Amino acid sequence: MEMRKRPFSTSDIKCLMLQLLGGVKYLPDNWVLHLDLKTSNLLINNAGELKISDLGLSRYYGSPLKPYTPLVVTMRYRAPELLLGTKEYSTAIDMWSVGCIMAELLANEPLFKGSNQVNQLDNIFRTLGTPNEKTWPEFPNLPGSKANFVKQRYNLPQKKFPATSFTGSTVLSESGFDLLNRLLTYDPEERITSGEALNHRWFQEVDDFLSHDG
Template sequence: MRPMFCDYRARDTVTDETVALKKVRMDNEKEGMPVSSLREITLLLELHHPNIVELKEVVVGNHLESIFLVMGYCEQDLASLLENMQTPFSEAQVKCIILQVLRGLQYLHEKYIIHRDLKVSNLLMTDKGCVKIADFGLARTYGMPPKPMTPKVVTLWYRAPELLLGMTTQTTSIDMWAVGCILAELLAHKPLLPGTSEIHQIDLIVQLLGTPNENIWPGFSKLPLVSQYTLRKQPYNNLKHKFPWLSEAGLRLLNFLFMYDPKKRATAKDCLESSYFKEKPLPCEPELMPTFPHHRNKRAASTSTGTESQAKRGKP
């Protein structure tokens, strides 16, 4: 089973509210808190949206190296659900999930924040069907012109082709490619592009979408790592063969998310206006999403004892 977003579930002794505790990893730090954790805390304190995980406060345990982020509690994450569900999500339920992800992303992107690690294990869901984007350790703010950033971000299966080919300027388009991978994974009930290496990942993308070129992706030939790969000659877009049952509107949305040229890729706003979400089956309401008490109980039983703890409120 894949690891959960939080390390512990706890009870706030003041409000009696159940919260999640995420331990700040200090293993290799000799001079204070890791930069990634500081960035995550700084960003999350500014973010307030129903589809973004809530950072309530930062607490310190018995030792200074025991620092925890106190987060709003979500009963499950999508990755472990997908691995353990007996019946896959229906298309109406998939639309409900993706719409919430898109709303959270639109909010982030309007604040000039790129998540940079969207994947199903970083999407949490409450028992009321509310989906929340989590884990902002790789998130960054960006501006114009964009500053160079390392392309070694986003889990491989969800990594956009421009990152795989070494582009160092990043925009919200890398999050939107990941949304396309997540939507396809939920529809197909399995990962769309499960590469085992960067070159394998590129090859899977080419097999699915065809070989990129300057006509469809201006600047492609000048990307830093293009000369290191010999891409297979594949002239066809095979999305329709991969999803023969999907409506024309659904295929249009996927194709829009999987544009090779990052400048032409769909934005969160574009997606929210897609006719795919206005046609039948219509997205179900979040409160009508299924709950998974058996999965949750099984997961709780598999964790070590002592994860149910009481958190004392404190100041960072």
């Protein structure tokens, strides 16, 4: 799926996100990690039906978790725990990628456009704030956390997606921000799951879903 000249409407994004989350939920239900979710791996036909493609990096996982390489997922969609060197990960890394995809659908461009791992982390921290032990208890224990990161204040990315717009850009309600923020939660233990996301109240905003977009 390539980005369009005009952004998707909010209702289009809700429809695509529901399909994406439904597909992503199928993966952990079958103990599979995709490991490369990104917009270019989403196929959309003329009827608006979305399919997840390219399972080349996917792998089965089990419990207890085993150590894996952190060098998975395309850079712009890579979860911070991977960027910081964790070798034990699960479905939460795919959910971070889903959050990046949601933001990209809204903005019509990637949210975090780092050129390397350090630059990508800097992009994330500048947008979401620098994590600490309070916001992410395991953060100090990650291999890459000892780097001298500039301390950025916690900052919701709300300014990128206004609640109202006179320019034709896609808008996002308070509940939409809640879903985006829960997808882009630093602590993978607290990051929303695909099942929880499918039941999120943003998708229940029927009036907004049906009426506010042409």
